[in-house]
Amino acid sequence: MEKKNYKIRPAAFNDAERIFSLIKSYPEELLPRSISNISQNIDRFIVCEFKNKIIGTVCWQILPEIGAPRHPSIEIQSLAIEKKHHKGGIGRALINETLKRIKPLHPYQIIALTFSPVFFRKMGFREIPKQQIMHKIYMGCINCSKYNSPFTCPEIAMALTLL
Numbered sequence: 001m002e003k004k005n006y007k008i009r010p011a012a013f014n015d016a017e018r019i020f021s022l023i024k025s026y027p028e029e030l031l032p033r034s035i036s037n038i039s040q041n042i043d044r045f046i047v048c049e050f051k052n053k054i055i056g057t058v059c060w061q062i063l064p065e066i067g068a069p070r071h072p073s074i075e076i077q078s079l080a081i082e083k084k085h086h087k088g089g090i091g092r093a094l095i096n097e098t099l100k101r102i103k104p105l106h107p108y109q110i111i112a113l114t115f116s117p118v119f120f121r122k123m124g125f126r127e128i129p130k131q132q133i134m135h136k137i138y139m140g141c142i143n144c145s146k147y148n149s150p151f152t153c154p155e156i157a158m159a160l161t162l163l
Contacts, residue, residue, distance in 0.1 A: 005050060006048050006049060006050040006055070006090065006093075007048070007049045007050075008046060008047075008048050008049075008093050008094060008097045009046070009047060009049060010043070010045070010046060010047075011042050011045035011046060011047045011057065012042070013039060013042055015042070015045070015047055015054055015057075016035050016038045016039045016042060017035060018047075018053075018054040019038050019045060019047065019054065019057045019078075020033065020034075020035045020038055022054065022055075022056070022057050022080040022081075022082070023038075023057070023078050023080050025080065025082075025083075026080055028115075029115050030078055030080060031077075031078075033078060041059060041061075044059050044060050044061065045057055045058070045059045045078075046058050046059075046094055046097050046098055046101070048081070048090045048093065048094055050085065055081060055082040055085045055090065056080065056081040056082065056085065056090045056091070056094055057078060057079070057080050057081075057094070058076060058077070058078060058079045058080075058094040058095065058097075058098055059076075059077045059078040060074050060075065060076055060077065060098050060101075060102055061074065061075045061077055062074055062105075062107075063075055063111070063133075070108075071108035071109065072105070072106070072107045072108055073107060073108060073109050073110070073111055073133070073159075074102050074105070074107045074109075074110050074111070075110070075111050075112065075113075076095065076098060076110060076111070076112040079091060079094065079095070079112075079114075081094075091119060092122075092123065095123055103162075106162075106163070107162060107163075108161065108162065108163050109159045109160060109161045109162060109163075110125075110159065110160040110162065111128075111133055111157065111158065111159045111160075112125060112157075112158045112159075113153075113155040113156070113157055113158075114155055114156055114158055115154070115155055115156070117156040117158060120158045120160075121158075123160070124160050125158035125159060125160045126158065126159060126160075127156055127157065127158055128157050128158065128159045129157065130157045132157070132159070133157055133159075
């Protein structure tokens with residue numbers, strides 16, 4: 001699929017159900033999100049539209065720090081593309097649009113927990129130990145019901161340093 005055939009845009013409230021369906025179609029790879037959660041965070045979702053249908057989505061989340069932010073981080077979350085549209089550059093386009101939108105915030109790094117490290121490596125991310133993102137582990141992973149411990153989770157921690 002050529003880039004000119006799809007449109008990357010900010011998500012709108014009426015996109016929440018389709019975003020929910022896309023995320024839900026990856027039960028092993030992505031943490032579930034409720035429609036309510038998606039709606040509450042709709043300003044941080046970006047979608048890919050093809051022939052008036054949403055075929056891809058991504059979200060970002062600011063990760064808190066204790067005390068004054070020295071190395072503010074933003075996490076890439078819920079990257080999902082319809083399987084029949086894989087390998088068409090949509091994931092790259094969604095990540096690039098996310099980077100463009102968060103650049104004015106001047107984050108130190110962008111992180112992702114992923115089962116697709118090759119994709120993120122191609123985007124300039126590098127693998128990091130999960131211990132380097134303890135703020136993420138504490139705030140998000142600690143409540144995950146998929147694994148006994150965040151450190152037994154098979155997702156790979158990746159980071160893209162910007163500053």
